[in-house]
Amino acid sequence: MVIKSALVTLATVNLEKLIAFYSQMLGQTPQKHMPNVYAEFQLPGLQLGIFQYKQQNAVEFAAAKGQMSLCLEVVDLIEAIACVTDLGYPPPGEISTASHGKEIYAYDPDGNRLILHQSN
Numbered sequence: 001m002v003i004k005s006a007l008v009t010l011a012t013v014n015l016e017k018l019i020a021f022y023s024q025m026l027g028q029t030p031q032k033h034m035p036n037v038y039a040e041f042q043l044p045g046l047q048l049g050i051f052q053y054k055q056q057n058a059v060e061f062a063a064a065k066g067q068m069s070l071c072l073e074v075v076d077l078i079e080a081i082a083c084v085t086d087l088g089y090p091p092p093g094e095i096s097t098a099s100h101g102k103e104i105y106a107y108d109p110d111g112n113r114l115i116l117h118q119s120n
Contacts, residue, residue, distance in 0.1 A: 007047040008070065010112060015039070015052035017109050022050065024087055069113040077102050077118035
């Protein structure tokens with residue numbers, strides 16, 4: 001098998017709300033955007049897709065909170081915290097120190113975990 005590219009996608013019923021959140025947090029508009037269907041952001045080393053699932057598929061996409069984590073390495077953790085806080089989603093915990101640097105958990109409007117980390 002030869003992999004051409006990789007894409008992480010988030011399923012939601014709140015497509016436009018998530019697009020607005022990620023557009024502001026990432027400082028970019030989606031490279032692809034089909035209203036009420038799909039949006040895609042290009043990040044260094046990752047494509048992030050967001051799609052609105054059909055109501056008849058709701059059971060398939062109903063998951064316990066916290067099963068997915070989007071890890072984003074940032075240049076300035078304090079600035080990243082300020083960004084998500086300004087968007088109305090302040091991290092509920094404190095900055096922790098791990099072997100790879102400092103990190104904090106935040107959550108997007110659908111409750112997907114964002115692990116914001118700054119390397120040592």
